[in-house]
Amino acid sequence: MNDQEPVGGDALLRVEDLAVEFITEHGWLRVVDGVSFDIRRRETIGLIGESGCGKSVTALAILGLIAPPSGRISRGRVILDGQDLLALDERELRPIRGRKIAMVFQEPMTSIDPAFTVGKQIVEVLRRHLPLSRSQARRRAIDLLDRVGIPDPHRRIDDYPHRLSGGQRQRVLIAMALSCEPELLIADEPTTALDVTVQAQVLDLLAGLQDEMGMAVLLVTHDLGVVAETCDRVVVMYAGEVVEISGVDELFPRPRHPYTAAMLASLPGLNPGEPLNPIPGLVPARHALPPGCWYGPRCEHVIQTCHSAHPALVSSGTRSARCIRADDLDLPGVGS
């Protein structure tokens, strides 16, 4: 994916000024706030940040999966092929979900129904979206299992999910997600529950299928290593906002937001023998956001001005950063 020819500039999906709120003991709290980015055809975008930063909620909102009454999308548009998905009702969304946009979640055991065979579940997805007979769909399901590297697919298709290992279940989920050759795959921590050697196999599989099918991928993850190895561009979120957008080859060596730089500095293994540089403190609670920059209280480059006004996401060339000091700071990255 990294070494693929440059992707075209045409956006496949555009997220515009998205805001999502959830009801809490403190009233409606905004957990995603003014998020905008686009995904180009064939491109892999990494959506990264720590627990609670809003990355998974952003992915769910794109899929129209923010369920009232506990959650609501209070602002914004999600445009796919010129159509605002947020303006569609559930009945209109259903053919888009699965057909044009597919998803893979972290925990394969909770996304697969344990009561039905693997084959029955894939056949159901195929027949919901495509005009296939039962036997055509079954043949296609066997072919899909074969493509995602399930050994002996003729027999495994009639297995129940509990007979598969974690890696195989994730392969089955990928097979289900890709069964209708979607234009965009949203993968939320698809390899987080897997062992590292299995993760390598699954990432390799995804990259191969992406090339083959020419789809775009939105990869939601906390793993900076996975992002560096698989993504073209990266969207970094903090406390519900986008704080940096950048190409992967620029982000890692030369981060422009102090939070990105601080996350990189806290990774073990980048500077062998050196002590780690943890980020002090905690992510602010949504009902108690600090004045000015939300990262300010934890930032080692903070100056007085940072506390006076909330910074905007400012573009410079192909990159954007939400930091008033982005141009003066020469932040260390990976390999520097």
Add this chain to the structure above:
Amino acid sequence: MTGTTPPILELTEVTKSFPASRNLLGRVTARLQAVIGASLTIAPGETLGLVGESGSGKSTLGRLVVRLIDTDRGRIVLDGVDITSARRSELRESRRKMQMVFQDPQSSLDPNWLVGDIIAEPLKANGVARSERLTVVERLLADVGLERAHRGRYAYEFSGGQRQRVAIARALALEPKLVVCDEPVSALDVSTQAQVLTLLEELRDRLGLAYLFIAHDLAVVHHISHRIAVMYLGRIVEIGPADEVYYRPRHPYTEALLSAIPNPDPAAGRRRILLTGEMPSPVDPPPGCRFQTRCAYAMERCRVDEPMLTSFAGVEVACHLHDEGPNLRGASVIDLSPPTSDRA
């Protein structure tokens, strides 16, 4: 580290299996071999990292050490005392010397207890007077970077990183010499993970603690460990100084494991070894070397003859490549040292 001081922990040929299936009469028909013939030592103040994937037996080994489960065979010696088959009453003294920190503080700490009570619990169980308990709890809170006022808060009010600090404070209450940490930072975000790792290092250096640090994340293990042991399907396949194992792996499985770690440097372009297939079932391990079904270098002999750990200048490895075929004799299968590293 392996000088003249007697080890704080010494395992000799420790083996553990679990019943995997039973017949109608309740007789065991298959056994899952979780740990086979594990031998290792940890010196006072030393950190031994134990890595491996799901099913490698690393967590079982940790549980055997703290005697949460009993060994089938082998010997566990803690601070000079054989605790292999010590009874509950005899274990009390040993338990003071050895504590455990688990992966998920959410489930290892009762959310409805006050933090002060959680930390004081082991003190109470060991008959420390109430007034003294309060003093110790305050000192422990300060030690792990929490505030005095946190004593009166509930565990559920805390973030994951803070809860892990509470778990560490509880583990340190009885001033142990050895702490078994089972995936202590795996559930934490990267910045919080760095905070907790830094705390563990600081406490180790200040209190002279030894750690058995069990984790699947090799970068984390390399960072904190003096030595690293690698397990595959119940066996320790390689054990040696952290830099040796991490940069110059002697076992093909260690090589594959290291090459699978995603590298946060997009310019790195590292060679990736994709293992074929999956880890075989520990109920029915393959004959010969346990890694032979997935090893790119497997020879005839590997299919029939199980290699034993052999020592080569401070690194132990269980692999036939070291005395047959390429006859590596302790040389690494690959050199992964960073080009700029000036560390010998």
